[in-house]
Amino acid sequence: MVMQITPESTAAFPPSADLATTDRDWRSALPDAVAFMLGLAVARWAAWTAGDLIWSLWLSSLVVGYATIVWTIGRPAVAMAIAIGRSGSDSPSNSGGVLLGWALIAFFAAFALAFFTVHFGGFHYVHSQILLHFFPIYPAGTPGGDWAGRAVYLEILRRYWIFLPSAFLSHRAAFMGKPFAIHGDGWRESIAGGKGRDVFAEPYRNVLRMHALIFFFFAAHFIGLENFAVYTVISAVYFFPWRLVR
Numbered sequence: 001m002v003m004q005i006t007p008e009s010t011a012a013f014p015p016s017a018d019l020a021t022t023d024r025d026w027r028s029a030l031p032d033a034v035a036f037m038l039g040l041a042v043a044r045w046a047a048w049t050a051g052d053l054i055w056s057l058w059l060s061s062l063v064v065g066y067a068t069i070v071w072t073i074g075r076p077a078v079a080m081a082i083a084i085g086r087s088g089s090d091s092p093s094n095s096g097g098v099l100l101g102w103a104l105i106a107f108f109a110a111f112a113l114a115f116f117t118v119h120f121g122g123f124h125y126v127h128s129q130i131l132l133h134f135f136p137i138y139p140a141g142t143p144g145g146d147w148a149g150r151a152v153y154l155e156i157l158r159r160y161w162i163f164l165p166s167a168f169l170s171h172r173a174a175f176m177g178k179p180f181a182i183h184g185d186g187w188r189e190s191i192a193g194g195k196g197r198d199v200f201a202e203p204y205r206n207v208l209r210m211h212a213l214i215f216f217f218f219a220a221h222f223i224g225l226e227n228f229a230v231y232t233v234i235s236a237v238y239f240f241p242w243r244l245v246r
Helices: 026-045 050-089 092-134 150-170 186-192 195-222 228-239
Strands: none
Touching: 026 050, 026 150, 026 228, 050 092, 050 150, 050 195, 050 228, 092 150, 092 195, 150 228, 195 228
């Protein structure tokens, strides 16, 4: 089957606005300021300690990072599936080719999702086991409390989900970009230019930032500087729009 993917065939998924210029406009940092104030208000209202802030960072890294991965894989896969379906509707005799195209897309999307689920999820799992030794979720001696099992993760989600809206707002750019061109030969240029690699690196950049901030929270905790002013400075680093100076 010879298929020409045109801009019209991907109308169901219109291209996102070009962020190349708006990302350099400091006015676009206003939502980041809102996310910072929201996250800080949550920490103040809940009277969080260093351990609470560390676990909220861990949860946001896992949830927002994995959502970014799913979006990066799923959006172009769905758009290409729709484009193939529309191309096949113009030539009913190519129904077999359409099914084959859909099968290939589903296979590669499932493979990529499985790989990042194991790699990204496994990293956070090991990290959580280490954190539990320093900042346990349950009091010492609680059965199962010294090992991150299902009950521990549900408790982490119950306590710290309230931080997720501000985290998603802070990382909104990951869901607004256009990592792959899916019309004409644009997809070849996207792959050759390394766009896919850069997009998939975004969740891991957030992991590195989380590690740096956890280190500072650790230091503040062990030298007795657990106060709201210190938390404010460290949180400002997390919510700062680094994309504007990258």
